[in-house]
Amino acid sequence: MLFNSGAFAVFLPVMLLAYWRLHGAARRWALLIGSLFFYSWWDWRFTSLLLLTVAVDYACGLAIAATENVRRRRWILTVSVVSNLGVLAGFKYFNFFRDSAAAVLSALGLAHDLPMLHVILPMGISFYTFQSMSYTIDVYRGMPAERSLRDFALFVTCFPQLVAGPIVRASDLLPQLKVDQRFERVDLPLGAYRLFRGLFKKMVVADVLSMYVDRVFADPSAHTGLSAWIALYAYAFQIYMDFSGYTDVAIGTGELLGLRFCENFDRPYLAATPSEFWRRWHVSLSTWLRDYLYVPLGGSWGSTGRTLRNLMLTMGLGGLWHGAAWTFVAWGLYHGTLLSVERVIFGGGVAAGGSRFRGVARIVGMVATFHLICLGWLLFRAPDWATVGTMLASLTDFSPAPVHGKRIALLLAACLAAHAWPEVRSALGWFRRVHATAQGILAGAAMWVLLLCSPAAKPFIYFQF
């Protein structure tokens, strides 16, 4: 089910009503059933895959907790990791590896008849497998295993963050799910504000920007110079508004259910260095990759060469997590390279790069980082290498040509101003201060804006991951 759909507009009030009318176990069952219904709306057949992941990791968690034998624990963890990655490999990466192998065989002049899987990618599979897998790893590391299958299933399937995150840790969400949330503790203005802000970011800003971006990426050679740069900037804000919009809706919806999810974005385009960008962009994935991949690989405890290898490996796999295409791998490696260069120049530590910059140096760093990130988005957005090449040629072609997308540039300026505004929370503060009826009126006005200014009910970009 899409957040930006009529179905969700019906589902959410019904879910909230049922949730707050019930108590105790009945409430948790209602949320679980609602979450499975939410997922099944897309395609009920894949709910079984989701439940399989739940069942395997629940059993593995209990089995790990039941034994002190290190080898046995490691073996059970391997079962969990392999099953999760196996599901991902089968549904998401099989055809990618098959195509890559076929291309290599063809290049070598070898005949091949490799099988191809005709399956569709289950929605949100990358998110829920990572979330579920992190649980068994945490249990392996000493966290108590969850005894209740219902509560564990709820942790994995909880609908606000099921499809596109934030990737929540079991230690954060499970305790919240086990207590009966009280309605009087719900921050209604915050929930409504984040919900509508997220929908506005997605349905109005991101989808309108996408109209121009789609046109340029469909025919890059026809949009040179400034027109191409506007498209690249537009995509940078499109993907930010799209994804952070989803997170806003998830956090807002969670708040209305009395659940608190972690923040996933912190004005990422104000980052002065690539490492600072990754502390502000898709934080739940960055920390996941750090805690479950980078650190186990050795992190930065070793020679510089080893650290850079770990960075490249982590970011390369992070790129592959986003999509089964070499352009995504290249995007990940590109960011790995940026982080490596930063590390070589500025050294390691949390204070590396941006946070030590002040004044003009920080502004220069922000502008430079933003443009480096934008060039990375080119790899992320382009459907193939030919488009990457043509777009790069268009970006460097400043021969006289009519400039397209002037109005989009105005919208981008507004986005940038909102992004750089010193304290966006002041808008929430103002929203809190007005009377509840006025809050409802503002939400109604926002609803009209959504209905009138949204081009179409497009899926969120991160749904494909």
Added chain:
Amino acid sequence: MAQCSSPSIDNRRQAANMLLGFAAMLVVGDWVLSRTVWPHLYDSRNGCRWKWDLLTREPQPPEVLFLGCSFEWCGISPREVERVVVNRGGRPIRGFNAASSAASAVTTYLMARRIVEEGRKPAIAYVGVSPAVLDVAQRNWLRNGLRALADPRDLPLAFRAGADMFAETLVASFFHSYHRWDDARLVVGRAVLGAPIVPEAKLKYAEGGWAAWSGAAKASQIHSPGWKSSSARTAPPFDLAADNANVVALRRTVSLLREAGVEVRFVEMPQSSQAAPWDSPTENVTYRKLIDDMAAKLGVPIVRAPQGVVAPDDYFDPVHLNAEGALRYSRWLATDLLQAIAERDGSTTTALSRSRL
């Protein structure tokens, strides 16, 4: 004292107040927009969810009735038809658009039967035809769910249509503004961006917005809800078997209206070049043969607008006219109506032919 008051009650009161404000804003917004960007769809003679109630409230039965699905509902403005007829020297006539969103031929039959049985019969009826309304599984999840309860023969036809009417009321009362939003977006888009926002929606219908976004080379990743819905449209072409319930219902509609002395004309609404081939009355060969054979057999003329009656920008998606398109098409349809009346001069079988035109 403030400490004594229950915070729970405060939060409930706050939630109630927010809902009140929210609902009030939706109503006020709808009222404002109904008087600015989409008045034609608020025309009391172009109702959807209220169509039957409004029809019964008309002091006299309408002389010209438009039946069909959302193509006709969105694309025909009775008021504009009336205006053109008068401008061309005809006497004032009364039109009523009884077409409704997602209607099948079964729905139309039941509507026609109700109109005839309750003595609200018109002199002439334009019955919308298209591949979609004759498809055996005219897609609408709620309708199809309700249809599953029904037997496929005569009694169930009524039941099915009754279920359809129920479903339509349910759906239309909730989503009645769907088409209006798109018209409004057209206006807002032109004002804000200098280009209509809505044509993007064409992609959703034609090839899938997701596919367009993602690009051909990322086709292997096109596995999203948007893709799913678009691929569902590309999957099987319409089932237009000559004995399917909708085809039978269309024949019955013609017989019913004829027996009541109503002049019947089939009308095919124009569709844009982005319409999928199976949706298009001109490109769907099976449909074309089916409807041509039926029209010839029954002696019912098919009203087809020639090229150029509406412009490419007159659509908000590949198959529905927008407000401007509806006016332009209605003006053309009025000339067809005048011609139809002229052709029938001398005949005494219809009320219109006895008119003072």
